[in-house]
Amino acid sequence: MPSGVLVFGEAVEGGGGLAPVTGELLGAAKSLGGPVTCVLLGAGVEGLAKECGALGADKVIVVDDEVLKDYQGDAYVHVGERICKEAxxxxxxFGQTTIGRDMAPRLAARLGTAVAMDCVELSLDGEKLQASRSCYGGSARARYTINxxxxxxxxRAKVYDPPERDDSRQAEVAKQSADVSADAIRTRIVSRRKEEVEGVRLEDAPVVVSGGRGLGGPEGFQPxxxxxxxxxxAVGATRAVxxxxxxxxxxxxxxxGKVVTPDLYIAVGISGASQHMAGISQVKNIVAINKDPEANIFQAARFGVVGDWKEVIPAFTEKVRELKAG
Ligand SMILES: Cc1cc2nc3c(=O)[nH]c(=O)nc-3n(C[C@H](O)[C@H](O)[C@H](O)COP(=O)(O)OP(=O)(O)OC[C@H]3O[C@@H](n4cnc5c(N)ncnc54)[C@H](O)[C@@H]3O)c2cc1C
Incomplete structure (x- = not known):
């Protein structure tokens, strides 16, 4: 009889510790109840098992192997399948991350089951998982069950909080070998190009100031x-621009584009088309600045300013600067 929740945790590339998504997944798993197992796949990840325990995992399965250094679907799915069958x-x-997006459907196919992607809420009705996803550009939610x-x-990122950290908590740690032959991996990483981001990343930013066609030109992004x-x-933008x-x-x-979940989203000269709203459906505080009082963005906005951004933004920036100064 299957039981418990198994979470595929992630580490930050280059030895940067446990990725925040892991805590969020453990938070979601805890909310469902029952024993929680966290799986860590990678190279140099063994040291992160303790932290998974502090964040609520009852058991941590670690597969620390050079062959798993970079994400390779063939290797990860092979190991993931074995772990799921045993556990x-x-x-x-999974997180709705680059790894989760690739690995979850592949694993579901291998295990002869299904996957609900990009969920924003999970609950259990008896043994049945109720997985909610945002649809119609964030205007509605669809609930899925899996046979x-x-x-x-x-x-989806940031919809669950990580459990409160308790360093005295210890998880049972089980180490396994990857047991994947290099021949089974059909892809290889030829080179890497890292996108250089100045300041805070859009996905992590607590505040996003986004611009749309109403800015009138690229120079509108400078303010x-x-x-x-x-x-x-960080600065965001609509597809139109x-x-x-x-x-x-x-x-x-x-x-x-990207799904963002800042505490505050300032939409400047953005009409609020459903395809744009799909990226901000989890944002609690939207402030809209638009000269059209009928613009759709005002329906989702907590605060709205009807006016020309060329007047509103400099005045607002000045006020923020004053408040920051003292
Ligand atoms: C398959 C598909 C996928 C898409 N994916 C995305 C996506 O991921 N992201 C996305 O953003 N769009 C997406 N779109 C496009 C989307 O439908 C809209 O066309 C786009 O979001 C509109 O961008 P906008 O709000 O910048 O422009 P507009 O709709 O032209 O709105 C401009 C707004 O600026 C206001 N304005 C004008 N001048 C001023 C001023 N001086 N001061 C204040 N306000 C002013 C206007 O009143 C207007 O409301 C997608 C479309 C399709 C078909």
Missing amino acids: DPSVVL GTPQIATL LEELAGILGG CDMGWYPVAAQVGLT
Whole structure:
């Protein structure tokens, strides 16, 4: 009889410790109840097992092997499949990360079950996982159940808080070898190019100041960068402006861009098309500045300013600067 929740944790590349998503996954797993097992795959990850215990894992399965140094679907899915078959969990959770997006569906196919991707809420009705996903550009939620075992889901970033850390808590740690032959890995990493980001990353920013077509041109982003800088935030953009080359595509927020979850999202000259709203559906505080009082963005905004951004943003920036100064 399958039981418990198995979480695939992640480490920050280059030995940067446990990735924040791991704590969030453990928080989600704890909320479902039952024993929680955390799996850590990688090279040099053994030292992170203790932290998983402090964050609520009852058991940690560590596969620390050079062959798992970089994410390679073939190797990770092979090891993940074996662990799932041995542990026989009722629920398996991944982050909606680069690894989770690739690995979860592949694992589901191998195990003959299904996966609910990009979930924003999870609960259990008896043994049945109820997985909610955002749909219609964030205007509605769809609830999924999975006919198959284990029930696999990937979780959107920042929808669950990590459990309170308790360093006195100790998890049972089980070490395993990867047992993957190099021949079984059909891909190899030829080179890496890291996107250079000045300041805080859009996905991690506590404040995002985003610009749309209403800015009138690429130069409109300069005052937004200034405001974001003062607020310790990052700059986002709509697809319309990225398509026109006004701002880098890496900053695009929405259905085909990034999903952001800052504490505060300032939307400047953005109409609020459903495809844009899909990227900010979890944001609690949206402030919209738009000269059209009928703009859709005002429906989702906590505060709205009807006006020309060219007047509002400099005045607002000045006020923030004053408040910061003292
Ligand atoms: C398959 C698909 C995927 C898509 N994915 C995305 C996505 O990921 N992200 C995304 O953003 N879009 C996406 N889109 C595009 C989306 O449908 C909209 O076209 C886009 O979001 C509109 O961008 P915008 O708000 O900048 O422009 P507009 O809709 O043109 O809005 C501009 C706004 O600025 C206001 N304005 C004008 N001048 C001023 C001023 N001086 N001061 C204040 N306000 C002013 C106007 O009143 C207006 O509301 C997608 C579309 C499709 C079909």
